[in-house]
Amino acid sequence: MAESPIVSSMVVEPPDQGDKKTSWDLFPWKDFPGYTQSQRCASTSSWIWQFGYDIEKSDDDTKRRWVCKVCVDSRRPNPHSAASSGTQNAEIHLWNDHKVCDPSGRRKPPSKAKEKTPSRNIAEMMKLNTRDAREQQIANQIIGRFDRLDFQRLVVSWIINSNSSFRQSEDPYLRAAFEYLNPLVKTTEAHITHNTVRRRILQVVTSYCVRWLEVE
Structure with missing residues (x-):
């Protein structure tokens, strides 16, 4: 092509x-x-x-x-x-x-x-002046406290424990709620799709199967 x-x-x-x-x-x-x-x-x-x-x-x-x-x-x-x-x-x-x-x-x-x-980045969203040392420190602390992978693991765990559809992770209202609670969900592109949920679950299941076979 x-x-x-x-x-x-x-x-x-x-x-x-x-x-x-x-x-x-x-x-x-x-x-x-x-x-x-x-x-x-x-x-x-x-x-x-x-x-x-x-x-x-x-x-x-x-x-x-x-x-x-x-x-x-x-x-x-x-x-x-x-x-x-x-x-x-x-x-x-x-x-x-x-x-x-x-x-x-x-x-x-x-x-x-x-x-x-x-x-926009988190500093712009929170109207922090990163040229001010104190506000720069605040912005960096907010960024450092958010772990993208931990957030995604929690979403997958919630879907499994609540027996929800994998597509629940794509619900626009749920995503809006996550972004409202922490804008870093959006700026770090932490949202996951139903395919990602499925892949993460399969990875966990596969790892347990491997461990079981090793024990056997």
Whole structure:
């Protein structure tokens, strides 16, 4: 299948990663006090990491962020950053601000609907001024207390224990309630589909079967 001429014409090559030291020398650490280069071994397989820096809080490696390399390389004030647990915010920013999309063409640019209503981060939602040290600390504490995988495990457990339909996880009113209680459910893309619920349950069942066979 031929590649879309519209998408291919807008693909931007990843920033040169050859000279890592020079690349990090450009990083505006003053805008991210308390952060260091990420040391935690975590997935950076998404294409967005070709265009981003991976940083973490020096005292808590669960507080990990993606910082736009295109913003940094162009000396843009207040370079865009996003929680590393999701890719949607980074993808929307790269497309809306820099017209950058997946170089491989596997993922298409965000839809126009997303361009009109990009997701806000938790600091914006709570009207926190992250340039103020105290409010920056509050934002980071809120982000650090939410664990995306723990939330998803709780949703799956609730569906199992209540004998609910797997599609209950996609109910718009339930999702709205989750987002009302904690906006990070939305910003970290923590909602799960019925297929995800099914897959998680099968993984648990399979693991128990393996243990049972080992005992036998």
